[in-house]
Amino acid sequence: MPQRRRPLFGYDPELARPQGAAGPLTISELNRLVRGRLESDFPRVEVRGEISNFSAAASGHLYFSLKDAEAQLDAVVWRGSAARLDFRPEDGLEVVARGRLSLFEPRGRFQMIVEAMRLEGRGGLEARFLALKAHYQALGWFAAELKKPLPFLPAVIGLVTSATGAAVHDVLRSIYDRFPRAHVRLVPVRVQGRGAAEEIAAAIDRLDRLGLCEVMIVGRGGGSLEDLWAFNEAPVVEAIHRARTPIVSAVGHEVDVSLADLVADFRALTPTAAGEAVVPCLLDLEDQLARERRKLGRTMGDRLRRLRLELDSLGRSWALREPLNLLHRTDQRLDDLRRRLAEGLRGRLRLVQRRLDALAAAPALRDPRHRLERERARLDGLRLRLEGRLRSGLDRAAATLERQERLLEGLSPLRVLERGYSITRRADGGLIRSTTEVAPGDRVSTRLADGEFESRVEA
């Protein structure tokens, strides 16, 4: 525009003084003057620099400095512009900021009002990436021991990605190609731009906290380092690190390594690979099951067939056949005997029987009984001898007694009577020894050797 260039701080009383004013300016007047000049002279500038002293105020405005090796510039992003940023500004990021210059009058500090800002070049981001990677590496967050195993056949698969990108289709297609009965729970998120990292982190946290899946895929399709940047940011890295659910990352293509990939339990090189990582192939699985089933039946069948064969061969073996033979032979013998009986050979049988009886009677066959018998006989003998001795003693005593008896008998009155004497007693039993002891008319009783008689005294 054809504007007259004027030296900014050169002395030019005509323009540096408000209309009609005289004398020195107030600070406010000067600052307002400078601000007007700055805004009209630098309505649109673009600068490159590194963000430092970044702070996001509660109001939503962002304050920071832009600097290079020698100089720095205060900068502010008003809330409305901040919402449109497609990355999270933070210290150390190399950016290109576009906006206008102005002056913060109360402090007299000039600043850049940034209206748009983009991350500058790979150099800055890569340096940032390396710094963050070193940071989490030092914390041990990429350690192999932290990697949780993926479930073999998850009942539910969580999917955190953009609902509209190619990635979601690739993941779903590869899941359903392999396992047509999978159950997927999608949490749609923005995967780039400001706030994307927080959204992704919140989705991971929700799925994990609510236990809504057994494995989770977090990712997006390919893009520039800037596009993928959300997956390098602290909220995402930390959410993946703290989740108890195993997480498969699938960020960009094989060449793109994000911090999400490094901290995840499994890194899928592509969204398709992520699908393959979380489900087995259903057909393979069914084949395997059918194979195991067949083997199960076959081995058991084999085993039973073998057993049956063994049984059969045992049945034919000598050990089992011999008792049968014995039986048969016995039958035959019985038949034979019956036949011989029928032929009248009973006598011969009796002979055999007698011989058997004789044998049975042999002392050798009845030995225990025989010996008992012998012992009993000995005892009997002893007893007899004992009794004999006793009896002879008794007999002697009896003979002596008999002799004494006979002697005594000789002295008995009965013996005298036997010789013809008699004894006569009165009725009262008194012995009559003299005729004076009786009177005529008395009844007396006379005892003879063989009896008694009674008589009356006459005289």
Next chain:
Amino acid sequence: MAKKAGFEDRLAELEQIVASLEDGELSLEQAVEHYQKGIKLHRELRGHLERMEKRIEQLTADDRLVDLDDGDPATEDED
């Protein structure tokens, strides 16, 4: 969502049972026992596969699960 033993563990158990049967080292009683267990495991695993069904849900901002059509889970254009 915790299961008694995972599908993979049970599948491995089935394979082990088959292998031990094939070994022929087991007594007949053990073999029959293994066989029955194997058949049971096989039935469970098949049942597990058959019970699963295709389902795509979306977790909404207020923690509700909404079934999505098999087609495009499209909401807004992002990347």
